[in-house]
Amino acid sequence: MRQLRTFPSPATTLASAALLLALGGTSIAAVDALPRSSVGTAQLKANAVTSAKVRNGSLLNADFRSGSLPAGPPGPQGPAGASAREDIAAETPTDSVSPKIVRANCTAGKKVVGGGIEVGGTGRSRVTVTENLPAGDNAWEAEAFEVVATGQTWKLEVHAICVAVAP
Numbered sequence: 001m002r003q004l005r006t007f008p009s010p011a012t013t014l015a016s017a018a019l020l021l022a023l024g025g026t027s028i029a030a031v032d033a034l035p036r037s038s039v040g041t042a043q044l045k046a047n048a049v050t051s052a053k054v055r056n057g058s059l060l061n062a063d064f065r066s067g068s069l070p071a072g073p074p075g076p077q078g079p080a081g082a083s084a085r086e087d088i089a090a091e092t093p094t095d096s097v098s099p100k101i102v103r104a105n106c107t108a109g110k111k112v113v114g115g116g117i118e119v120g121g122t123g124r125s126r127v128t129v130t131e132n133l134p135a136g137d138n139a140w141e142a143e144a145f146e147v148v149a150t151g152q153t154w155k156l157e158v159h160a161i162c163v164a165v166a167p
Helices: 010-033
Strands: 085-091 100-105 110-121 127-134 139-146 154-164
Touching: 085 100, 100 154, 110 127, 110 139, 139 154
Parallel strands: none
Antiparallel strands: 085 154, 100 139, 110 154, 127 139
């Protein structure tokens, strides 16, 4: 005897399709249908991304607005640096010797960037300065003599302004 095949009724077919959709068939299809990188800031609702949805350690400082991260604890005090500028003075004895030459030398690692002189003493000596200039890269030098020998005592003082040389 031959059996006749019966097809499911339309109600059974509709109920089966509804059951498959209810079990998540559309959610899988929706994820597969979105192109990569198609969801951005404009598509996200406010407060949609919460701390629970972000993997720990996955964000960088650049991911945060300036000033939104608290500063860390202060680090240890570094070593004291060398003074950037120093003024060096050198002078001759106060006497009646003429001419007088004196040089102010910068300390090691510093370069002369300026300088000057001062003439001092007792009486009314007339002194002419013949040199007042850098002597190489690390010194300032001056030379002066008494125009008319008066026997008065005087001295020549030189100042050098020195700065640290970048390594």
